[in-house]
Amino acid sequence: MKSLVIYYSHRGNTAYVARCFFEAFQKRGEANIFELKYIGGENLLMRLLYRFTPSRVQLATVPFDLEDYNVLCLGIPVIGGYPSSAITKYISLCENTSGKKVICCYVYGVEASADHCATYIEKQLKRRGTPEVINVFVPWYDVLKENFLDTMINETFKRIS
Numbered sequence: 001m002k003s004l005v006i007y008y009s010h011r012g013n014t015a016y017v018a019r020c021f022f023e024a025f026q027k028r029g030e031a032n033i034f035e036l037k038y039i040g041g042e043n044l045l046m047r048l049l050y051r052f053t054p055s056r057v058q059l060a061t062v063p064f065d066l067e068d069y070n071v072l073c074l075g076i077p078v079i080g081g082y083p084s085s086a087i088t089k090y091i092s093l094c095e096n097t098s099g100k101k102v103i104c105c106y107v108y109g110v111e112a113s114a115d116h117c118a119t120y121i122e123k124q125l126k127r128r129g130t131p132e133v134i135n136v137f138v139p140w141y142d143v144l145k146e147n148f149l150d151t152m153i154n155e156t157f158k159r160i161s
């Protein structure tokens with residue numbers, strides 16, 4: 001199994017969750033991990049504005065073509081009920097998503113808001129093809145709770161195997 005982990009993180013929680021997933025994928029095959037980075041305009045105001053115009057985001061290059069991968073794991077911070085614009089932009093550039101397993105890992109504070117974000121992301125993914133979407137919800141305040149992530153990651157692997 002070849003897996004790709006892509007994430008964006010403002011405050012580090014999503015980065016930590018993405019890293020844990022990456023290490024779990026490494027134990028099961030080949031895995032790569034990339035942090036999304038904005039080219040220019042990474043100040044807070046620009047990032048807030050990009051939420052309404054994600055198409056204007058310019059991302060540093062990461063793998064966009066999933067042809068060689070079985071699984072894509074997206075680390076998604078929920079901000080204002082939406083994913084970070086870097087994630088939205090990444091999805092809009094993804095190729096060959098059909099038939100791939102896409103784990104959407106939402107790191108959030110408010111459940112209803114994370115649900116809203118998941119609905120939004122699923123719509124974006126459907127524009128790019130027909131992947132199998134597996135949603136995983138991680139409250140930010142549980143990220144460092146003992147065994148929480150291990151259990152969640154093991155359950156996720158059961159769902160994709």
Ligand SMILES: Cc1cc2nc3c(=O)[nH]c(=O)nc-3n(C[C@H](O)[C@H](O)[C@H](O)COP(=O)(O)O)c2cc1C
Nearest residue numbers: 009010011012013014077080081108109110113140
């Ligand atoms: C400015 C700001 C806005 C946020 N808005 C939401 C929100 O709308 N819904 C939610 O569930 N969590 C919200 N959160 C909580 C974040 O999802 C949480 O801080 C998470 O850890 C962000 O991921 P990160 O640590 O990787 O940046 C917000 C946090 C910040 C700082």
